[in-house]
Amino acid sequence: MKKRPLWEELGLPPPAKKPAAKAATANPEREEAATAQLRTNCTRTIKTALCSETAHQTQDTDAAGVEATGGEDEGDTPDVTGLAEDIEAALFHHHGSKPGPEYKAAARLLVASLKRNADLRGQVVSGAVDPAALVAMDSRQLATxxxxxxxxxxxxxxxxxxxxxxxxxxxxxxxxxxxxxxxxxxxxxxxxxxxxxxxxxxxxxxxxxxxxxxxxxxxxxxxxxxxxxx
Structure with missing residues (x-):
């Protein structure tokens, strides 16, 4: 014979049921905000690397070898904000549009390489190396x-x-x-x-x-x- 619960033997009302634990739910808005912040930080560090010393020392010349004149004075650092954004976008796309460990590691390697490799910086700033080609380079190609x-x-x-x-x-x-x-x-x-x-x-x-x-x-x-x- 099945034993009756104690509360029933004592003539007491049944105990209240404990509410089921709520399963942890993902917060898409929070994840999206975190991804946006990460990408913004990445863009900022890429821009800083592009503006490193000697990054702007490459000079455009025309076919006759005459230095091209632009709106900026000699020695001024070019505005590379748009270029940094394009590089980050290409990097993000290259790694499956996911801010995972591979994206973060590749960003660190790319920033370090741009800072120490003046020749590479000059080619990127001048447009000789486009963002898609840059983010596809391995560590050997990024080396000085x-x-x-x-x-x-x-x-x-x-x-x-x-x-x-x-x-x-x-x-x-x-x-x-x-x-x-x-x-x-x-x-x-x-x-x-x-x-x-x-x-x-x-x-x-x-x-x-x-x-x-x-x-x-x-x-x-x-x-x-x-x-x-x-």
Missing amino acids: SQQQQEFAHLKDKALQRVTVVGSGASGTLTTEYACKKCGGNNCNYIESGRRDIGKSETWGSKEGATTNRVVTCLGCGHRWEVGLFE
């Missing part, structure tokens, strides 16, 4: 000419030190590793000919033997070795 030369030097130096196995002289592209210097994961690797033989192999076992893999970050040129257990 000096950094690109360093990348090439490090790559050549690495190729001279190791024996390439199977994948050809250019190495194998991978996103398996993360660079500790710049955080990028666009890398390539080549297998070295050196092997670290564990003590166990000395006694007839190959357990513990490793081969070394030389990994190079394509973003900043940082190079490191990774031991692979066989």
Whole structure:
């Protein structure tokens, strides 16, 4: 026999039912406002990067090599507000029109690159590189000419030190590793000919033997070795 509840045995009224907990609902207006604020901040930082020192030092010349005259005095910083807005819009669209982690990371990389790369800034301000092409560039393409030369030097130096196995002289592209210097994961690797033989192999076992893999970050040129257990 089913036991009656205590309140019924005592002749009391049933207890009031607890209201169901309200499920958390998204607030579209708040999310839209947060996205708008994020994009505004991104546009502002892009504009600041475009106005960095030497950003406006490129000069337009006509076909005869005569300097073109404009409404601004020499040395004045051009108004790049519209350009910054176009770049942010292209960046937002390039990342699926969502203010997610990829959009934020790409914005940080782009701003840092524009600040340190005077040649790139000049090309963007002059219109030689349009916003759509700019936001599609990877970290290697955004690097300064000096950094690109360093990348090439490090790559050549690495190729001279190791024996390439199977994948050809250019190495194998991978996103398996993360660079500790710049955080990028666009890398390539080549297998070295050196092997670290564990003590166990000395006694007839190959357990513990490793081969070394030389990994190079394509973003900043940082190079490191990774031991692979066989």
